[in-house]
Amino acid sequence: MATIDEPRSGARAVDRAIEVLNCFEGDDPELSVSELAQRAGLPISTTHRLARALVRGGLLEQDPGTDRYRIGHGLATLARPALTRLGLDEVAPHLYALAAGIRITVSVSLIDDHDAVTVFQARPPVAFCHHQVPRARQALHASATGHALLAYAPTRAAADLDLDRVRRTGFASELIETEDPIRALAVPIVGPHRQVRGALAVQARAARLDSELVRAVVPAMRIAAGRIAPLFQTTGGTALSTAELRSR
Known part of the structure; x- marks a missing residue:
């Protein structure tokens, strides 16, 4: 049963991470974890876990002074080939x-x-x-x-x-x-x-x-x-x- 549930759980985590990233679409905002959770429609605990993983991956950054999140430089690196195309x-x-x-x-x-x-x-x-x-x-x-x-x-x-x-x-x-x-x-x-x-x-x-x-x-x-x-x-x-x- 575990081998069936794990891919589903993994896919759900990816979908939720994408929802968190989509919260930043538009005006380059900086968002608190509670604002992210509200925009993504996710529990705060889940949002915090996903945001920390995205920070580790360089896709988000966290301001050390305010603890607010913003788009990370890693996304710009990933987007570069598409922009060139x-x-x-x-x-x-x-x-x-x-x-x-x-x-x-x-x-x-x-x-x-x-x-x-x-x-x-x-x-x-x-x-x-x-x-x-x-x-x-x-x-x-x-x-x-x-x-x-x-x-x-x-x-x-x-x-x-x-x-x-x-x-x-x-x-x-x-x-x-x-x-x-x-x-x-x-x-x-x-x-x-x-x-x-x-x-x-x-x-x-x-x-x-x-x-x-x-x-x-x-x-x-x-x-x-x-x-x-x-x-x-x-x-x-x-x-x-x-x-x-x-x-x-």
């Missing part, structure tokens, strides 16, 4: 140059199922604030980034005014209603044969990213998207053709 090693200098020029964080997003997922961010050397950090996952049909990714799909709702606007203007815009409203902008990264390879996005406080700044930022974003589009051609399958987008 996506072409982001070559893309990154262009993104950092754009971020420095417009003084806003620049993000690259790809499609994952029905979401736009942020895979890379380039922060500016000055004028950074937390409002510039996008959600890790955004619904394709309800976000500027998603609209930029979907705009060139050949089959679309006839009355989809948001996507029509993206095709007409070359960018998508979204006002995120919060206590301090945020404006998000996104442009598609389009390769040969109108293949949508990703989306380039920025966001900032709407009071700062006003219509005047939008007019200055969007052309720079479109130029950068054009420059990095060829770098996505050798990434081994990250490009999505409009035929593939049709069913999303």
Whole structure:
């Protein structure tokens, strides 16, 4: 009986460890063990045991002063081959140059199922604030980034005014209603044969990213998207053709 139960127990532990790691998706937070347990939906004792194992493996780090956990350098090492496969090693200098020029964080997003997922961010050397950090996952049909990714799909709702606007203007815009409203902008990264390879996005406080700044930022974003589009051609399958987008 033990030989049957052990693999099940081991698999369950791996699943729970993944749940703990997923708690850090998004804004690079530092979390206490109780916050981790609440987010993961696990007992505190189980969460503490898993977090300690992840620290030993280098996937998490623990601040010695606060005992709070954060993503460890080991995950960056593991992610490096995937980032190289996506072409982001070559893309990154262009993104950092754009971020420095417009003084806003620049993000690259790809499609994952029905979401736009942020895979890379380039922060500016000055004028950074937390409002510039996008959600890790955004619904394709309800976000500027998603609209930029979907705009060139050949089959679309006839009355989809948001996507029509993206095709007409070359960018998508979204006002995120919060206590301090945020404006998000996104442009598609389009390769040969109108293949949508990703989306380039920025966001900032709407009071700062006003219509005047939008007019200055969007052309720079479109130029950068054009420059990095060829770098996505050798990434081994990250490009999505409009035929593939049709069913999303």
